Amino acid sequence: xENQISLYNTLTRRKELFExxxxxxxxxxxCGPTVYGDAHLGHARPAITFDLVFRYLNHVGYKVRYVxxxxxxGHLENDADVGEDKVAxxxxxxxxxxxEIVQYFTNRYHHDMEMLNVLPPSIEPxxxxxxxxQIDLVKKILDSGYAYEENGSVYFDVVKYNREHNYGKxxxxxxxxxxxxxxxxxxxxxxxxxxxxxIWKKASPEHIMRWPSxxxxxxxxxxxxxxxxxxxxxxxTFDIHGxxxxxxxxxHESEIAQAVAANGRDHVRYWMHNNMITINGQKMGKSLNNFxxxxxxxxxxxxxLEQAYSPITIRFFILQAQYRSTLDFSNEALKAAEKGLKxxxxxxxxxxxxxxxxxxTLDVAGLRQKCYDAMNDDFNSPILMAHLFDGVRMINSVKxxxxxxxxxxxxxxxxxxxxxxxxxxxxxxxxxxSAGNDELVEGLMQTILDIRKExxxxxxxxxxxxxxxxxxxxNIEVKDTKEGAVWGxxx
RNA sequence: GGUUUCGUGGCCGAGUGGUUAGGCAGCGGUCUGCAAAACCGUGUACAGCGGUUCGAAUCCGCUCGAAACCUCCA
Numbered sequence: 427x428e429n430q431i432s433l434y435n436t437l438t439r440r441k442e443l444f445e446x447x448x449x450x451x452x453x454x455x456x457c458g459p460t461v462y463g464d465a466h467l468g469h470a471r472p473a474i475t476f477d478l479v480f481r482y483l484n485h486v487g488y489k490v491r492y493v494x495x496x497x498x499x500g501h502l503e504n505d506a507d508v509g510e511d512k513v514a515x516x517x518x519x520x521x522x523x524x525x526e527i528v529q530y531f532t533n534r535y536h537h538d539m540e541m542l543n544v545l546p547p548s549i550e551p552x553x554x555x556x557x558x559x560q561i562d563l564v565k566k567i568l569d570s571g572y573a574y575e576e577n578g579s580v581y582f583d584v585v586k587y588n589r590e591h592n593y594g595k596x597x598x599x600x601x602x603x604x605x606x607x608x609x610x611x612x613x614x615x616x617x618x619x620x621x622x623x624x625i626w627k628k629a630s631p632e633h634i635m636r637w638p639s640x641x642x643x644x645x646x647x648x649x650x651x652x653x654x655x656x657x658x659x660x661x662x663t664f665d666i667h668g669x670x671x672x673x674x675x676x677x678h679e680s681e682i683a684q685a686v687a688a689n690g691r692d693h694v695r696y697w698m699h700n701n702m703i704t705i706n707g708q709k710m711g712k713s714l715n716n717f718x719x720x721x722x723x724x725x726x727x728x729x730x731l732e733q734a735y736s737p738i739t740i741r742f743f744i745l746q747a748q749y750r751s752t753l754d755f756s757n758e759a760l761k762a763a764e765k766g767l768k769x770x771x772x773x774x775x776x777x778x779x780x781x782x783x784x785x786x787t788l789d790v791a792g793l794r795q796k797c798y799d800a801m802n803d804d805f806n807s808p809i810l811m812a813h814l815f816d817g818v819r820m821i822n823s824v825k826x827x828x829x830x831x832x833x834x835x836x837x838x839x840x841x842x843x844x845x846x847x848x849x850x851x852x853x854x855x856x857x858x859x860s861a862g863n864d865e866l867v868e869g870l871m872q873t874i875l876d877i878r879k880e881x882x883x884x885x886x887x888x889x890x891x892x893x894x895x896x897x898x899x900x901n902i903e904v905k906d907t908k909e910g911a912v913w914g915x916x917x
Numbered sequence: 918g919g920u921u922u923c924g925u926g927g928c929c930g931a932g933u934g935g936u937u938a939g940g941c942a943g944c945g946g947u948c949u950g951c952a953a954a955a956c957c958g959u960g961u962a963c964a965g966c967g968g969u970u971c972g973a974a975u976c977c978g979c980u981c982g983a984a985a986c987c988u989c990c991a
């Protein structure tokens with residue numbers, strides 16, 4: 427590989443050179459959504475972060491198998507193990523089949539992701555479709571002695587595991603402290619220790635999502651699915667596992683424990699975690715009830731939104747921050763993103779019609795290298811964007827005749843812009859497809875603008891202004907530029 | 918309370934020992950019948966107090982403030 431990528435590994439808490447186990451193949455697993463509600467801005471962050479990782483690894487020549495699961499079982503709603511399954515709860519409230527809910531929100535999730543130009547993963551396994559694998563995993567853990575059965579449920583013996591391995595290697599916490607600080611929760615009599623967690627849970631009579639198992643009719647534990655599906659599709663040990671920072675403990679910590687207990691070897695080599703999106707300085711999340719769904723952003727129909735924001739604006743906004751930093755939502759920040767995106771795309775468009783000169787006064791190769799350097803340094807998209815904006819200045823300067831560019835450099839700059847803006851950052855010009863592609867409309871508009879042009883040549887300003895005003899009232903915006911009048915639909 | 922992380926100019930957000938991050942807004946200018954847009958130029962900021970150093974936003978200590986995790990959570 428020509429590009430040496432370094433990435434921040436949560437396991438070691440530092441940046442490390444990325445070396446896949448069996449290049450050029452790379453295994454990438456990312457925790458996907460729990461489909462019991464619409465995706466909100468917070469869900470867009472890991473999707474876009476790891477879409478960037480997926481796109482870049484592919485770009486530099488790796489063959490990536492990207493697995494992102496759909497969680498449609500488990501994940502208990504209330505404290506400890508006495509709660510009911512989130513999906514099941516919603517189902518009963520609305521008198522729908524659980525799988526109907528799952529399908530409905532999965533479809534909507536896919537739609538939102540497509541809008542954000544997030545590429546589909548290579549495999550998108552459902553937890554409910556891997557009950558057999560999960561039961562197998564429970565058996566393995568029982569066989570290796572790191573779990574015990576109690577009244578139809580199976581619990582992971584964290585204390586025993588911690589004696590031989592390090593439960594806490596990822597999150598950096600010690601089990602002793604955790605033991606001291608864990609609250610007393612009801613319904614935990616079955617557990618030998620408070621830190622133990624269920625890997626198979628017997629279903630209560632009213633619990634409708636349930637599967638037969640050697641221990642009881644029940645359902646798999648919260649952390650089991652990712653271990654089971656990750657190992658199934660990527661191997662017992664694989665390259666990269668990603669997800670939100672809020673999953674580090676206990677979810678990912680427990681995933682490691684389950685995998686090591688079952689397979690006796692290391693689970694994941696590089697753990698990557700994206701930071702949270704905040705609103706008023708606080709995490710945007712389901713439980714805090716302060717989230718804004720992606721659909722609401724796209725439509726602008728939500729109390730705290732001053733306007734609609736297009737999917738690609740949202741994408742640009744998220745990529746403007748490095749994935750390990752928190753990112754604070756505000757209308758002001760989003761509007762800034764919208765304008766910046768527009769300027770970047772306008773320059774990309776200008777680039778297509780730029781004329782070359784005999785030689786260059788610009789360092790295009792240097793710019794290109796800086797772009798790669800930024801991405802190689804832990805996928806630093808904001809730095810990449812800063813360099814691209816330097817490119818924007820170059821393009822406009824050439825257009826103004828202040829700088830010149832050779833044919834070779836022009837070609838290189840075009841390639842650089844295309845690769846980084848569209849292929850890697852995954853941005854796109856949304857305006858292009860939505861308006862102005864209809865032949866009839868295009869013809870009519872051309873006729874009208876021609877008439878206006880003639881009026882302007884005769885300095886018949888009232889007529890010219892009248893045409894513009896009438897079009898404005900139809901939501902069509904006309905702007906007189908040096909190259910003539912251009913029109914577009916107002917947002 | 919414990920663990921971890923953070924505090925950068927009006928806003929968002931990089932950087933992390935010595936040289937301009939970048940975007941948006943603002944200001945100045947160019948273009949322009951008007952309007953809008955576009956383009957160019959422009960800002961010495963780094964929570965506070967000490968310390969280390971020739972030199973700190975960057976390292977160390979303390980203080981203040983904020984967040985995440987410890988319970989489902991992207």
